[in-house]
Amino acid sequence: MNAMLPRAEVEKVYLSYGRCCQADGFFRDFYAFFMSKSDDVRAMFNDTDMAEQRRLLRSGLTWLIMYARGGSDFKLRQLGETHSRKGYGIRPEWYDLWVEALLEAVREHDPELTPSLEAQWKETLQPGVEMIRGAY
Ligand code: HEM
Numbered sequence: 001m002n003a004m005l006p007r008a009e010v011e012k013v014y015l016s017y018g019r020c021c022q023a024d025g026f027f028r029d030f031y032a033f034f035m036s037k038s039d040d041v042r043a044m045f046n047d048t049d050m051a052e053q054r055r056l057l058r059s060g061l062t063w064l065i066m067y068a069r070g071g072s073d074f075k076l077r078q079l080g081e082t083h084s085r086k087g088y089g090i091r092p093e094w095y096d097l098w099v100e101a102l103l104e105a106v107r108e109h110d111p112e113l114t115p116s117l118e119a120q121w122k123e124t125l126q127p128g129v130e131m132i133r134g135a136y
Contacts (some may be wrong), residue, residue: 004068004069004070005069005123005127007069009120009123009124010065010068010069013065013068013117013120013121013124014069016106016110016117016121017062017065019110019112020105020106020109020110023109023110026105026108026109027054028054029104029105029108030104031045031053031054031101033100033101033104033105034101034102037097037100037101040091044090059075064076064124064128064129065128067128067131068124068125068126068127068128073131076128076132077131077135080131081135083136084136090136092133092136095129098129099122099125102121103118103121103122106118
């Protein structure tokens with residue numbers, strides 16, 4: 001089943017994401033915000049090559065946005081498996097921290113962000129995040 005948000009809305013989020021990717025330090029700040037929210041989250045990345053992880057998240061976010069505009073759920077299902085209790089064991093409540101940290105990073109790095117665009121970001125992320133979380 002595919003998610004389907006109004007295309008114009010997702011388009012704005014995609015452009016905002018483009019501005020964030022252009023900005024220096026978006027992914028670095030995201031992981032700093034995310035890890036500062038919980039020692040358990042921080043511990044999950046103890047052995048992680050964070051430069052590689054930042055690169056992987058760049059694609060991961062693209063898949064989330066594409067899914068919101070009706071694209072394939074194939075990649076998100078894979079992430080659901082790797083993050084599930086059979087994989088990394090990412091606890092469902094950590095996804096709320098993930099979304100909070102992401103919005104903090106967007107606020108920091110998209111100079112054109114408005115309250116309504118931020119609300120659209122939340123809506124856009126939600127279906128994909130729920131798919132990955134729901135695979136736990
Ligand atoms: C919906 C939000 C998320 C997305 C889009 C996402 C994306 C990704 C991607 C693309 C990878 C690399 C591919 C893979 O290993 O399957 C990955 C790995 C990982 N993610 Fe996530 N992730 C999300 C949420 C989380 C959360 C909430 C945590 C909590 C700590 C987390 C922890 C990890 C860990 C530990 C790895 C493996 C790191 C390693 O290889 O050392 N992720 N994630």
